[in-house]
Amino acid sequence: MTDHHQKLAPGQRPFPLPPLIGAALLIFVSIASVAAYRYFSDPETGMDSSARVIASRQLRFDDAADGSVIVRDSNNGALVQTLPVGEYGFVRATLRGLVRTRKALGKNDKTLPFLIELRESGRLMLIDPLTSQEVDLWAFGESNARQFVGFLNDQESATRQSRDITAVAVPGGDSSDSEISN
Numbered sequence: 133m134t135d136h137h138q139k140l141a142p143g144q145r146p147f148p149l150p151p152l153i154g155a156a157l158l159i160f161v162s163i164a165s166v167a168a169y170r171y172f173s174d175p176e177t178g179m180d181s182s183a184r185v186i187a188s189r190q191l192r193f194d195d196a197a198d199g200s201v202i203v204r205d206s207n208n209g210a211l212v213q214t215l216p217v218g219e220y221g222f223v224r225a226t227l228r229g230l231v232r233t234r235k236a237l238g239k240n241d242k243t244l245p246f247l248i249e250l251r252e253s254g255r256l257m258l259i260d261p262l263t264s265q266e267v268d269l270w271a272f273g274e275s276n277a278r279q280f281v282g283f284l285n286d287q288e289s290a291t292r293q294s295r296d297i298t299a300v301a302v303p304g305g306d307s308s309d310s311e312i313s314n
Contacts, residue, residue: 183251187284190245193227201227203283206245212283222276226267230260237263248283256280 140146190206201215201224215223227246234240239262247259256277258267269277 183253183255185249186252187250189248189284191248191283192243192245194242220279222272223279226258226269226272230258230263230265230267233263233265234260239263248280250281250284 191212192204192206194202194204196202196214199217201220203212203215204210205212230246231240241262244262247257247261249257249259251257254270256269258269258280259265269280
């Protein structure tokens with residue numbers, strides 16, 4: 133019969149079995165906990181992309197010859213705002229990323245607008261309908277998200293439902309807080 137035990141050098145002790153068992157149990161409990169949480173958690177408390185939309189607006193962002201960005205309402209072509217050169221870096225960087233994705237997928241249709249949605253849960257989303265990419269703007273901080281909230285504040289062309297946009301989008305906000313600051 134063959135001996136399957138490893139020969140140890142003089143003075144060397146075998147690795148104790150209890151720490152190995154403990155590590156294996158820790159890994160198992162961690163995986164089981166995550167699986168149980170995902171299986172039993174209430175989907176209403178998670179990030180729900182189907183939450184009711186309380187305000188939305190389709191916008192086109194066009195580059196001007198001087199480097200500024202012209203923001204237009206896609207439905208009626210009305211000028212929403214002009215973003216001067218060197219300002220609104222977060223808006224520019226976010227849009228650049230979405231346009232880069234369009235180009236990478238070979239879907240560079242500049243006529244298709246982007247969609248900004250404010251959901252009842254308070255989430256503010258920038259959506260590219262062409263690629264189905266969604267950006268949760270609150271993930272980048274309040275000052276950055278406020279730049280996009282400002283695009284929803286035009287009463288004539290934003291689709292509104294039961295609540296004031298700023299009160300939902302900006303915690304503790306009121307209509308005087310809704311202006312975009314440079």
